[in-house]
Amino acid sequence: MSTFPHGFLWGSATAAAQIEGAGSDDGKGDSIWDAFARVPGAIANGDTPAVAVDHYRRMPADVALMRELGLDAYRFSVSWARVRPDDGEVNPAGLDFYSRLVDELLEADILPWLTLYHWDLPQSLEARGGWANRDTAARFRDYAVIVHEALGDRVTHWTTFNEPLCSSLIGYAGGEHAPGRSEPRAGLAALHHQHLAHGLATRALRERGAQQLGITLNLTNAVPADPSDPADLDAARRLDAIWNRAFLEPLVLGRYPVDFLDDVRDHDFASLILDGDLETIAQPIDFLGVNHYHDDQVSGRPLPEGTPPGLRPTDYATGNPFVGSEHLTFPTRNLPRTAMGWEINPDGLRHLLVRLGREYPTLPPLYVTENGSAWDDVVEPDGSINDVERERYMLDHVDAVAQAIAEGADVRGYFVWSLLDNFEWAWGYDKRFGIVRVDYDTQQRTIKRSGHAFRALIASQRASIQ
Numbered sequence: 122m123s124t125f126p127h128g129f130l131w132g133s134a135t136a137a138a139q140i141e142g143a144g145s146d147d148g149k150g151d152s153i154w155d156a157f158a159r160v161p162g163a164i165a166n167g168d169t170p171a172v173a174v175d176h177y178r179r180m181p182a183d184v185a186l187m188r189e190l191g192l193d194a195y196r197f198s199v200s201w202a203r204v205r206p207d208d209g210e211v212n213p214a215g216l217d218f219y220s221r222l223v224d225e226l227l228e229a230d231i232l233p234w235l236t237l238y239h240w241d242l243p244q245s246l247e248a249r250g251g252w253a254n255r256d257t258a259a260r261f262r263d264y265a266v267i268v269h270e271a272l273g274d275r276v277t278h279w280t281t282f283n284e285p286l287c288s289s290l291i292g293y294a295g296g297e298h299a300p301g302r303s304e305p306r307a308g309l310a311a312l313h314h315q316h317l318a319h320g321l322a323t324r325a326l327r328e329r330g331a332q333q334l335g336i337t338l339n340l341t342n343a344v345p346a347d348p349s350d351p352a353d354l355d356a357a358r359r360l361d362a363i364w365n366r367a368f369l370e371p372l373v374l375g376r377y378p379v380d381f382l383d384d385v386r387d388h389d390f391a392s393l394i395l396d397g398d399l400e401t402i403a404q405p406i407d408f409l410g411v412n413h414y415h416d417d418q419v420s421g422r423p424l425p426e427g428t429p430p431g432l433r434p435t436d437y438a439t440g441n442p443f444v445g446s447e448h449l450t451f452p453t454r455n456l457p458r459t460a461m462g463w464e465i466n467p468d469g470l471r472h473l474l475v476r477l478g479r480e481y482p483t484l485p486p487l488y489v490t491e492n493g494s495a496w497d498d499v500v501e502p503d504g505s506i507n508d509v510e511r512e513r514y515m516l517d518h519v520d521a522v523a524q525a526i527a528e529g530a531d532v533r534g535y536f537v538w539s540l541l542d543n544f545e546w547a548w549g550y551d552k553r554f555g556i557v558r559v560d561y562d563t564q565q566r567t568i569k570r571s572g573h574a575f576r577a578l579i580a581s582q583r584a585s586i587q
């Protein structure tokens with residue numbers, strides 16, 4: 122069994138739109154995901170986040186479940202559309218929900234790890250241009266301050282954005298995520314404006330005394346399909362630029378990568394960057410969240426005849442290339458795959474964590490804020506879920522984190538995705554990631570084999586450091 126440094130955090134993660142439901146209760150307004158779900162064909166089976174797993178009402182029982190699992194920390198997100206539905210009055214009932222959640226967590230001795238934006242922009246702001254509108258960055262700062270004023274006395278760990286790649290390029294240029302726009306320039310504007318929003322909010326919360334501030338990125342290893350083929354090497358460089366460096370470099374080094382700027386020059390990206398923006402964006406942060414599920418093998422050549430479609434960086438739905446990923450292809454490797462079609466390769470996580478520390482020596486400590494897998498779970502006649510694949514995936518990735526630490530990576534925690542089966546965005550309820558099963562007819566929760574394994578892992582780690 123691997124051992125982890127003293128104080129290493131074991132947690133589990135969720136997101137508001139994926140679990141809360143109560144889509145229009147107690148003054149909540151529509152988010153872009155509520156609106157997107159009404160577009161025919163946007164989401165598998167016509168599913169919507171309106172009910173999800175009813176966490177809004179079942180929150181105390183869900184916290185009790187976390188306590189049963191022995192979690193140190195719980196990563197959740199706040200729904201902006203619940204807190205400030207139309208950019209006017211603050212909705213006290215919305216804020217109160219998160220205040221009760223935080224109290225419940227602290228009572229259970231679980232660290233609240235709060236994310237301000239996990240993809241669910243209020244639809245009222247989308248109607249004014251959404252993230253393509255620079256003003257949304259200032260609106261985000263105001264929203265962050267509102268949440269901090271309500272919870273800053275109890276919440277120490279603040280994450281501005283979850284996976285801005287998805288909520289900018291995939292939502293505004295790829296069209297596969299809300300708001301479902303396929304406009305390259307809007308995607309790039311969203312990317313820059315979310316960076317700016319991160320910087321503005323980080324500065325504002327720092328001034329108000331927030332202790333731990335960070336952001337979560339989804340980072341990949343871009344693997345050339347044929348490392349001896351210059352076309353594939355170049356494809357890997359481009360994917361690394363758009364997926365990793367267009368996020369890491371502005372946030373950590375205060376600049377955009379030169380090759381990324383060159384790749385998107387037709388869209389006049391540079392004109393979006395105003396004086397002082399890069400300085401704002403590169404506010405010091407106290408931690409970097411890393412979400413990682415799989416690497417991406419990439420090629421600069423067409424896929425061979427008969428290759429199944431959909432193997433884009435996102436692996437989501439229709440597979441529109443987003444800006445900057447044109448002319449890249451994603452051939453599969455001969456590796457086992459999850460129900461998402463994502464390859465299983467724990468060593469990729471080790472490699473990524475080690476590489477980050479080496480390539481960006483000024484990075485703050487890392488936390489794996491999401492890692493997990495979807496499977497077609499089977500409920501046994503006795504009601505148990507024997508999800509050996511999810512358990513294996515999780516334990517192998519935890520080992521990979523231990524190896525990364527042994528090789529010098531400064532990793533301080535691991536959050537499994539996800540606590541509960543939930544609304545998996547464009548896939549609706551088709552894909553189950555939970556270590557706890559949710560029966561969508563009854564909302565009953567059942568800890569799966571993987572959940573029991575996670576509990577045992579946490580307990581054994583605790584025992585080994587006492």
Ligand code: FCB
Pocket residue numbers: 136139283284287339412491538545546554
């Ligand atoms: C990540 C998202 C998370 C979840 C997992 C499977 O990209 O941050 O909400 O959907 O993928």
